[in-house]
Structures are given as structure tokens and as C-alpha cells.
Amino acid sequence: xxxxxxxxxxxxxxxxxxxxxxxxxxxxxxxxxxxxxxxxxxxxxxxxxxxxxxxxxxxxxxxxxxxxxxxxxxxxxxxxxxxxxxxxxxxxxxxxxxxxxxxxxxxxxxxx
Amino acid sequence: xxxxxxxxxxxxxxxxxxxxxxxxxxxxxxxxxxxxxxxxxxxxxxxxxxxxxxxxxxxxxxxxxxxxxxxxxxxxxxxxxxxxxxxxxxxxxxxxxxxxxxxxxxxxxxxxxxx
Numbered sequence: 508x509x510x511x512x513x514x515x516x517x518x519x520x521x522x523x524x525x526x527x528x529x530x531x532x533x534x535x536x537x538x539x540x541x542x543x544x545x546x547x548x549x550x551x552x553x554x555x556x557x558x559x560x561x562x563x564x565x566x567x568x569x570x571x572x573x574x575x576x577x578x579x580x581x582x583x584x585x586x587x588x589x590x591x592x593x594x595x596x597x598x599x600x601x602x603x604x605x606x607x608x609x610x611x612x613x614x615x616x617x618x619x
Numbered sequence: 620x621x622x623x624x625x626x627x628x629x630x631x632x633x634x635x636x637x638x639x640x641x642x643x644x645x646x647x648x649x650x651x652x653x654x655x656x657x658x659x660x661x662x663x664x665x666x667x668x669x670x671x672x673x674x675x676x677x678x679x680x681x682x683x684x685x686x687x688x689x690x691x692x693x694x695x696x697x698x699x700x701x702x703x704x705x706x707x708x709x710x711x712x713x714x715x716x717x718x719x720x721x722x723x724x725x726x727x728x729x730x731x732x733x734x
Contacts (some may be wrong), residue, residue, distance in 0.1 A: 550726050611659070
């Protein structure tokens with residue numbers, strides 16, 4: 508089955524700096540890669556996703572890159588703000604399958 | 620639509636008791652998923668439905684767990700003869716199905732504590 512590894516497990520940055528979280532996956536047939544943000548006491552919230560037919564996607568301060576050859580994808584947050592502090596999860600799935608496999612999360616702390 | 624609703628938010632039960640959780644998905648979504656999350660881990664897949672059909676169940680899921688989605692609307696997850704290892708956050712999510720994938724909308728979860 509699919510295995511998703513996520514690094515780092517914790518990340519602390521100063522407000523205004525950039526943050527990068529990296530994930531690798533094992534199933535070469537995976538073709539859909541979402542990222543979720545989870546705040547305390549809440550369920551994960553989809554923040555951005557990328558499909559295998561593109562290499563990069565950007566939405567304001569958030570961007571995701573995908574390298575299918577190397578089987579890794581990354582989340583980039585620029586100009587970080589204290590409200591970006593949360594746990595971030597990457598996931599991978601085959602679009603003809605129902606389930607996603609999640610990484611173990613990165614706790615991001617943005618210091619004011 | 621108010622998103623995905625889960626009930627109850629918290630459940631404390633004694634070992635050996637049965638518990639049932641409910642999930643109401645976004646009405647337009649035909650897929651519904653159950654995941655389990657323990658502290659410091661990502662969500663772990665349990666099972667999913669497309670409309671009323673249960674299409675996949677995790678091999679890790681013991682036969683004490685059962686889920687239903689009658690009429691393709693809300694879903695229930697029942698755990699029989701609970702064990703302390705069942706203590707976790709149980710997350711429900713829903714999505715549209717599409718050839719290129721859709722992200723999930725998660726509920727806030729039901730936190731189960733087995734004492």
C-alpha cells in the first residue's frame with residue numbers, strides 16, 4: 508500500500524519568514540496530493556491540492572510543488588503570520604480509489 | 620449547508636461497552652469517509668462509502684467496527700466491545716467523486732475515551 512513520509516515533524520519560524528514542508532510517497536500510481544491544516548480541536552481543512560498533470564500550483568501565500576519522478580511534493584508558505592500556526596498534513600491518493608494516505612503531520616509555529 | 624457535522628463531539632465509555640457515532644455530510648457530496656486519528660499521527664483510513672455502497676474497508680479494521688450509510692445520506696460508525704486501544708479521534712469527511720480527485724471536507728470529529 509501507499510506510504511507517505513512527512514518532514515520536518517516540527518518547524519518554528521519568525522513572522523514574515525518562509526516555511527517549507529516536504530513529503531515523499533511510495534505508490535507511483537498516486538496522482539492527487541492535497542494539503543490540510545488542522546487547528547486545535549478541529550478537523551483538518553483542505554488548503555491546497557495538486558494533481559499529477561501539473562508541477563506547481565500557487566494560491567496567494569501558499570504554493571505546492573510536485574516532482575513525480577522523485578515521488579515528492581512540498582508545501583511552501585511565504586510571509587508567514589501567527590495565524591498560520593497549526594499542524595499541516597500532506598496526503599496522497601489514486602483518484603480512482605477512495606482513500607487518501609496521510610503523513611504524520613508538521614507542527615508549524617510562527618513566532619511574532 | 621453548514622459543512623460536515625459529527626455527533627457527539629466527545630464520548631467517554633467503559634471498556635466492553637458499545638458506542639455509535641453519527642456523521643452528516645455535505646448534502647451534495649456522494650462520498651463519505653471515516654478516519655481515525657491518534658495524538659501526533661495523521662488520519663488513518665477506516666472505510667468509505669459512495670452513495671449507500673461501502674466500497675472499501677481497511678484491513679486493519681477489526682470486525683468490532685461496523686459502518687452504515689442508509690439511503691446514501693448520514694452515516695453511523697459503531698464500535699462493539701470497546702477496548703482502551705480504541706481511544707482516538709474519529710473523523711468523518713465527505714467529498715465529490717471525480718476522475719481527477721477532490722479534497723475532503725472534514726467534520727470536527729468525535730473524541731472517544733475508553734476507560
